[in-house]
Amino acid sequence: xxxxxxxxxxxxxxxxxxxxxxxxxxxxxxxxxxxxxxxxxxxxxxxxxxxxxxxxxxxxxxxxxxxxxxxxxxxxxxxxxxxxxxxxxxxxxxxxxxxxxxxxxxxxxxxxxxxxxxxxxxxxxxxxxxxxxxxxxxxxxxxxxxxxxxxxxxxxxxxxxxxxxxxxxxxxxxxxxxxxxxxxxxxxxxxxxxxxxxxxxxxxxxxxxxxxxxxxxxxxxxxxxxxxxxxxxxxxxxxxxxxxxxxxxxxxxxxxxxxxxxxxxxxxxxxxxxxxxxxxxxxxxxxxxxxxxxxxxxxxxxxxxxxxxxxxxxxxxxxxxxxxxxxxxxxxxxxxxxxxxxxxxxxxxxxxxxxxxxxxxxxxxxxxxxxxxxxxxxxxxxxxxxxxxxxxxxxxxxxxxxxxxxxxxxxxxxxxxxxxxxxxxxxxxxxxxxxxxxxxxxxxxxx
Amino acid sequence: xxxxxxxxxxxxxxxxxxxxxxxxxxxxxxxxxxxxxxxxxxxxxxxxxxxxxxxxxxxxxxxxxxxxxxxxxxxxxxxxxxxxxxxxxxxxxxxxxxxxxxxxxxxxxxxxxxxxxxxxxxxxxxx
Numbered sequence: 001x002x003x004x005x006x007x008x009x010x011x012x013x014x015x016x017x018x019x020x021x022x023x024x025x026x027x028x029x030x031x032x033x034x035x036x037x038x039x040x041x042x043x044x045x046x047x048x049x050x051x052x053x054x055x056x057x058x059x060x061x062x063x064x065x066x067x068x069x070x071x072x073x074x075x076x077x078x079x080x081x082x083x084x085x086x087x088x089x090x091x092x093x094x095x096x097x098x099x100x101x102x103x104x105x106x107x108x109x110x111x112x113x114x115x116x117x118x119x120x121x122x123x124x125x126x127x128x129x130x131x132x133x134x135x136x137x138x139x140x141x142x143x144x145x146x147x148x149x150x151x152x153x154x155x156x157x158x159x160x161x162x163x164x165x166x167x168x169x170x171x172x173x174x175x176x177x178x179x180x181x182x183x184x185x186x187x188x189x190x191x192x193x194x195x196x197x198x199x200x201x202x203x204x205x206x207x208x209x210x211x212x213x214x215x216x217x218x219x220x221x222x223x224x225x226x227x228x229x230x231x232x233x234x235x236x237x238x239x240x241x242x243x244x245x246x247x248x249x250x251x252x253x254x255x256x257x258x259x260x261x262x263x264x265x266x267x268x269x270x271x272x273x274x275x276x277x278x279x280x281x282x283x284x285x286x287x288x289x290x291x292x293x294x295x296x297x298x299x300x301x302x303x304x305x306x307x308x309x310x311x312x313x314x315x316x317x318x319x320x321x322x323x324x325x326x327x328x329x330x331x332x333x334x335x336x337x338x339x340x341x342x343x344x345x346x347x348x349x350x351x352x353x354x355x356x357x358x359x360x361x362x363x364x365x366x367x368x369x370x371x372x373x374x375x376x377x378x379x380x381x382x383x384x385x386x387x388x389x390x391x392x393x394x395x396x397x398x399x400x401x402x403x404x405x406x407x408x409x410x411x412x413x414x415x416x417x418x419x420x421x422x423x424x425x426x427x428x429x430x431x432x433x434x435x436x437x438x439x440x441x442x443x444x445x446x447x
Numbered sequence: 448x449x450x451x452x453x454x455x456x457x458x459x460x461x462x463x464x465x466x467x468x469x470x471x472x473x474x475x476x477x478x479x480x481x482x483x484x485x486x487x488x489x490x491x492x493x494x495x496x497x498x499x500x501x502x503x504x505x506x507x508x509x510x511x512x513x514x515x516x517x518x519x520x521x522x523x524x525x526x527x528x529x530x531x532x533x534x535x536x537x538x539x540x541x542x543x544x545x546x547x548x549x550x551x552x553x554x555x556x557x558x559x560x561x562x563x564x565x566x567x568x569x570x571x572x573x574x
Binding site: 062097 | 496497498499500501503504505507508511512514515517518519521522525526529530532533534535536537539540541544545547
């Protein structure tokens, strides 16, 4: 195997997925947010809420362009750079792949209808909303299908493997395995949370740009309404994420023990296993750097009691272990989650007892950056999932080296894609900024 | 098998037709600068590329056992086409969403060329 080629291909795929996931999380959440505001607008007969839904639908359309193109590139990369995955499991994961694209086709079709029928007198408001709901359904089904493919790579199921051949294929079992369901219900609240906080953060930033004495005036009433609604929604998603994270922890301990052991640098199989905070892997199963342990917490996470035996890295061959730096990603993720939890507590306390403090500059700065922070949490979660599966592309069956194309080296031209992503990201932000500007000038003109 | 072929060829045919139409528009709008956004398709037409993904996925399903040979054969041309699609997306957003004045300059030509490059290399399997 050419290590450089494998490394370059992994970096290319990592860049592509890391870029795409940002647009995925918005693409999954915006239909929900837009439909929600439109529904409220129809129910309350409030044109401001409907205008808000229309405004965000325009941004959603721009984000879809970027998401579609990065998704197309990933689909091509999956087959060109990693043919070994599909060669091994094409019979099992081919259909989920197909369902994903058909579901996305449904989403794209109803997005077109939704955008084209705004203020169309021949289409009633409820029918227009119905198009939006179907768009959201398409996005969600598409997300489930592609998550099931990823979870199949994490823990393959739905087939029998005898003498190097796959038989007794059950696509249904592969798509609706425990792994798929757990991965899906854990990732979706994370996407909703990140996108909702990003939108709330933009409104907080908008208010931040005005002088303190004008921040609570009626002209910001709608902005505060959006912030309060979305922060409350994201808090619900935070709780849901916490519950599903606990389920995921127990699942990992049972089914992907090596990943959990690497995430927590748990070298030995033991009960009363501690949760390690800080530190990095040293030589001869040691932990270097500043760190501390919470006694029994890992056992508690793995099986609800401190007596639960947690499998250690020593049970696995060195070559079957993922890179141990995933522990640092886990630490950063947990730090961000803890900070987010503290912000939620502070936000609800201030909202109840000192509401005026919310419009202070420090509060608005914190609210503005929450979206970015939660996008980082989503990215770190996916990095842990993917790097935690190494050296396997399909756990137990196909290694990354085996899955890699043998005929071309990505290292010689793979850098083009990250450059294209940077450009694409830049113009997408510029386009969104232009939509915001034109909306603001339209609003001023109306006044 | 016939159904699979139909499933593969219909999305592929729709993609080819839609993409050629987009290529045609990207060329004609160079000579009608005042048409502005009306000279090209709207953002929601981006699902054209979803048709391509559908066709690719069905192709992979049908020939998953030979995927390494197929991927070797189409590797370079498809990679170049994918880069062209990326350039096209950047130009599209810049021209129709960011730029304030609808004038025709090198970006519009680049936009047209990216269509042609993508179309040519999707059909080129010399490698």
